[in-house]
Amino acid sequence: MQNPLSEPDPSSKLPYIVKKRLHNALTGIGEASRLIAETIIQIFKPPWQFDLLLKQLLLIGYNSLSVVLVSGFFTGMVLGVQGYIQLKPYAVEGSVAQFVSVSVVTELGPMITAFVLSGRIGASITAELSTMKVTEQIDALEVMGTNPVKYLVVPRFLACSLMLPTLTIFSTFAGIFGGYVAVVTLFDFNGDFFILQVQDHMVIRYVIISLIKATTFGMAIASVGCYKGFSISSAGGAEGVGTATTGSAVTSLISILVLDFVLGATLK
Amino acid sequence: MISIKNVRKAFSEKKVLNGLDLDIPQGETLVIMGRSGCGKSVLLKIIAGLLPVDSGEVWINGTEISHLSKNGLNQIRRKIGMLFQSAALFDSMSVAENVAFMLDQHTQMSKQEMRKIVDEKLALVDLDGVQELRPAELSGGMRKRVGLARALAFNPDIILYDEPTTGLDPVTCTEINELIRGLHEKLEVTSIVVTHDMHSAFSVATLMVMLHEGKQAAYGTPEALINDEDPTLQQFILFGAPDQILNIDNPTLKEFTGRNVS
Numbered sequence: 001m002q003n004p005l006s007e008p009d010p011s012s013k014l015p016y017i018v019k020k021r022l023h024n025a026l027t028g029i030g031e032a033s034r035l036i037a038e039t040i041i042q043i044f045k046p047p048w049q050f051d052l053l054l055k056q057l058l059l060i061g062y063n064s065l066s067v068v069l070v071s072g073f074f075t076g077m078v079l080g081v082q083g084y085i086q087l088k089p090y091a092v093e094g095s096v097a098q099f100v101s102v103s104v105v106t107e108l109g110p111m112i113t114a115f116v117l118s119g120r121i122g123a124s125i126t127a128e129l130s131t132m133k134v135t136e137q138i139d140a141l142e143v144m145g146t147n148p149v150k151y152l153v154v155p156r157f158l159a160c161s162l163m164l165p166t167l168t169i170f171s172t173f174a175g176i177f178g179g180y181v182a183v184v185t186l187f188d189f190n191g192d193f194f195i196l197q198v199q200d201h202m203v204i205r206y207v208i209i210s211l212i213k214a215t216t217f218g219m220a221i222a223s224v225g226c227y228k229g230f231s232i233s234s235a236g237g238a239e240g241v242g243t244a245t246t247g248s249a250v251t252s253l254i255s256i257l258v259l260d261f262v263l264g265a266t267l268k
Numbered sequence: 269m270i271s272i273k274n275v276r277k278a279f280s281e282k283k284v285l286n287g288l289d290l291d292i293p294q295g296e297t298l299v300i301m302g303r304s305g306c307g308k309s310v311l312l313k314i315i316a317g318l319l320p321v322d323s324g325e326v327w328i329n330g331t332e333i334s335h336l337s338k339n340g341l342n343q344i345r346r347k348i349g350m351l352f353q354s355a356a357l358f359d360s361m362s363v364a365e366n367v368a369f370m371l372d373q374h375t376q377m378s379k380q381e382m383r384k385i386v387d388e389k390l391a392l393v394d395l396d397g398v399q400e401l402r403p404a405e406l407s408g409g410m411r412k413r414v415g416l417a418r419a420l421a422f423n424p425d426i427i428l429y430d431e432p433t434t435g436l437d438p439v440t441c442t443e444i445n446e447l448i449r450g451l452h453e454k455l456e457v458t459s460i461v462v463t464h465d466m467h468s469a470f471s472v473a474t475l476m477v478m479l480h481e482g483k484q485a486a487y488g489t490p491e492a493l494i495n496d497e498d499p500t501l502q503q504f505i506l507f508g509a510p511d512q513i514l515n516i517d518n519p520t521l522k523e524f525t526g527r528n529v530s
Binding site for chain 2: 136137
């Protein structure tokens with residue numbers, strides 16, 4: 001028979017665990033906010049190192065373009081197929097182009113692009129910065145009189161904030177094209193009518209909402225990636241890098257979903 | 269001149285430095301010894317401005333750095349070079365880019381001028397022909413040398429060495445020790461070396477300090493410390509120092525340390 005004294009009652013630990021997690025979460029939010037504030041201050045302080053920004057723009061933009069296009073295209077195809085099937089029983093399948101284009105522009109374009117980049121770029125930023133922290137490279141930067149936030153965070157933050165909306169434009173076009181291909185080839189939908197419907201129902205407000213969302217998601221991905229990379233302990237080692245990278249991907253995804261809801265509600 | 273005055277530093281409940289006082293005169297090579305966790309590396313990071321003190325003062329060449337702004341601290345740091353335990357070379361850059369980093373960040377030098385300084389500093393650490401290699405292509409000893417060349421690039425007044433011989437084979441350790449001693453003689457800089465390696469310590473030191481329970485347990489020349497009767501110090505030296513060091517009348521001592529201790 002098990003001795004009741006040998007195993008502490010797990011329920012007695014619960015308040016402690018909840019308190020500790022809450023404390024860690026609030027500390028994390030505070031530290032991340034401070035990092036974002038310092039990043040914004042450093043953006044406006046000379047000297048500006050455009051070579052570092054260009055490198056990040058290429059790394060984030062050019063290298064992610066193909067995966068964003070493919071993701072956008074297939075998302076559009078799925079929307080086209082599902083939209084057509086769901087609308088047909090009500091005899092309004094003619095609105096499928098409106099359904100696809102408005103959904104892709106306002107929601108799925110920025111979301112899919114942000115999801116792809118949070119996994120690809122956000123995690124890679126965290127892995128790179130946390131490895132630099134563990135191997136004392138960030139300490140080395142500081143000793144050499146270089147501000148790590150300015151040198152490492154600012155180019156990544158700006159590049160993500162600029163490339164997310166740019167890639168979202170590509171993703172959105174790919175999505176609408178995907179929807180077009182799906183309904184035209186699978187359901188013999190009139191292609192000219194599809195294009196006409198997209199033109200008729202697309203308003204500039206949707207595009208602005210899409211770009212605001214994409215820019216905000218870009219800032220969030222870079223901030224979470226950099227914060228998770230910087231917050232690792234120097235003694236964290238390989239395990240710490242792995243944990244930080246996983247945490248970064250998960251936190252980015254959740255942040256994107258929360259921000260999407262907040263922006264969706266406020267930019268109605 | 270570096271002065272540490274009543275410095276205290278704790279991490280959570282653990283007191284690492286507990287009212288430490290220490291003076292490091294200009295041009296000396298001070299070796300900091302002590303058991304693991306006694307605060308050697310913490311002290312080095314405090315001098316480099318990487319860690320804030322809880323209380324106390326840190327004076328570097330007449331400036332108190334513990335209350336300086338980031339900009340003020342960066343000005344002081346430009347006169348400090350640091351060799352990290354892992355060398356801390358930037359993986360994404362070539363050797364030449366690593367060595368030229370501070371020049372690129374803080375001066376308006378042309379590429380040619382930087383190249384000239386890079387070659388000069390690499391020659392100072394006995395390296396040549398590695399300029400275009402990446403850190404991953406270098407051996408442990410070469411990485412330390414490149415780290416040292418990078419620390420020297422801005423002609424520092426002070427060089428900090430964090431465990432410079434850790435993880436190196438005995439031959440490379442000896443080469444690094446000779447390099448540290450050679451640089452001290454050639455450049456007349458103030459050097460602070462944190463090490464567990466007693467061979468290295470007695471090879472390079474002109475002054476030694478032993479930290480114990482966050483305070484100075486012993487301080488003086490290597491010869492004075494060998495003759496010190498403090499049991500903690502004697503235990504530390506006894507377990508780590510080569511036999512030749514323990515007997516100052518031993519004729520091999522002069523050969524080993526490269527200087528006369530009698």
